[in-house]
Amino acid sequence: MSSIYDAIKQDHDNHRALMKKIADTSGDSAERTQAWNEFYYDIKSHAAAEEETFYSKLMTKTWGQDSARHSVEEHAELDDLLEELNEMDMASPGWLNKFHKLEHDYNHHMDEEEDEIFGRAKEVIDESEIKNYGEKFLERKKKEMKLVDEKKKDSLED
Numbered sequence: 001m002s003s004i005y006d007a008i009k010q011d012h013d014n015h016r017a018l019m020k021k022i023a024d025t026s027g028d029s030a031e032r033t034q035a036w037n038e039f040y041y042d043i044k045s046h047a048a049a050e051e052e053t054f055y056s057k058l059m060t061k062t063w064g065q066d067s068a069r070h071s072v073e074e075h076a077e078l079d080d081l082l083e084e085l086n087e088m089d090m091a092s093p094g095w096l097n098k099f100h101k102l103e104h105d106y107n108h109h110m111d112e113e114e115d116e117i118f119g120r121a122k123e124v125i126d127e128s129e130i131k132n133y134g135e136k137f138l139e140r141k142k143k144e145m146k147l148v149d150e151k152k153k154d155s156l157e158d
Contacts, residue, residue, distance in 0.1 A: 004133035045144035
């Protein structure tokens with residue numbers, strides 16, 4: 001049974017590895033496409049699950065409201081970049097430039113969560129209040145993964 005902090009950190013570590021893998025590939029290769037698709041689906045479901053479990057709890061605390069709102073705003077900005085990249089040709093120089101912006105912004109976001117928000121959250125949210133939130137996060141993430149897939153299929157049919 002992992003804590004919410006461990007579950008989120010484990011996803012972050014996976015996202016960092018996937019971004020490195022994407023950056024180390026070139027053009028519209030099968031390797032880049034596979035890594036991008038894995039990253040895209042995982043980060044979309046991660047952000048939604050994080051907002052619905054961790055950030056919704058953090059917003060119930062006076063200190064947590066501003067931090068949670070800030071992070072949710074960053075999620076929206078990152079989501080815009082993800083969608084732009086998803087529509088672009090991976091072989092174009094513009095794709096890689098935009099990807100590097102996403103990589104920079106997302107690394108900043110993850111570092112901020114892990115270095116600042118987690119520490120403060122541990123101070124204001126008693127462990128008993130978020131017991132089993134790691135499992136709730138992972139369960140919600142699975143549901144969100146299906147929703148992301150449905151949205152993508154719907155957009156392709158339009």
